[in-house]
Amino acid sequence: MKTTRSILDAVLRLLGFGIATALLLGGTYSFTKDKISTQQELAAQRLYSQLIDTNSYTNNLNETAIDTPAFLATVTHSDAPVLLATNHDELAAVLIPTDALDGYSGRIKLLIAIDKHGNLLAVRVLAHRETPGLGDAIEVSKSDWILGFNNLPYSLEDRAGWDVAKYGGDFDQFTGATVTPRAVVRQVERTLNAIAEESTWLKELQTHE
Ligand SMILES: Cc1cc2nc3c(=O)[nH]c(=O)nc-3n(C[C@H](O)[C@H](O)[C@H](O)COP(=O)(O)O)c2cc1C
Structure with missing residues (x-):
């Protein structure tokens, strides 16, 4: 018991x-x-x-996420949503996640900001596995190379400069590392190109409720 x-x-x-x-x-x-x-x-x-200049928009970016449209997803290879920056309901800028698949060590995740006309505002690297001391100069904390994308206009007629200098383009490569910066430049251009080709998309976003 x-x-x-x-x-x-x-x-x-x-x-x-x-x-x-x-x-x-x-x-x-x-x-x-x-x-x-x-x-x-x-x-x-x-x-x-x-x-994006924080004074240029008035909304909470996370509340205006939209699915990447099919025409763009085939180029961006990313499932993250597109974010819309609006200024009192008027489109101010668009944030587009886009991944370069051809980095030296594979995928480089990028986020690019464009204005409502499809011109570039800025680019940042979100994630990569490039070699420290070589390819990692794409990070803004390592070098100011990525700032070379700031406020660049884009047009379908003038695509020649969108490569690294070694291949005739306007962007510097790094000493001993051409693959990484080239992958970034070309992925940014592919993304801008897809948007410019589908010119109705940005126009439709401007009337997005
Ligand atoms: C161990 C090792 C790591 C490397 N890492 C990178 C890298 O992260 N990014 C890069 O662009 N090149 C890297 N390189 C150099 C590339 O192999 C290549 O030589 C360089 O990018 C120049 O390319 P190009 O011949 O097309 O100009 C690395 C090379 C070695 C041996």
């Missing part, structure tokens, strides 16, 4: 401990989850502010 009682005691204590642990873990999770999403939100805001 005494043995049954002490087994029951032990089981109840174990159960209580299990419940307390589950509650503690659950509480910690919901507390840190909120903190993590706030941190992610702040990091996203910091990134957006590097790409």
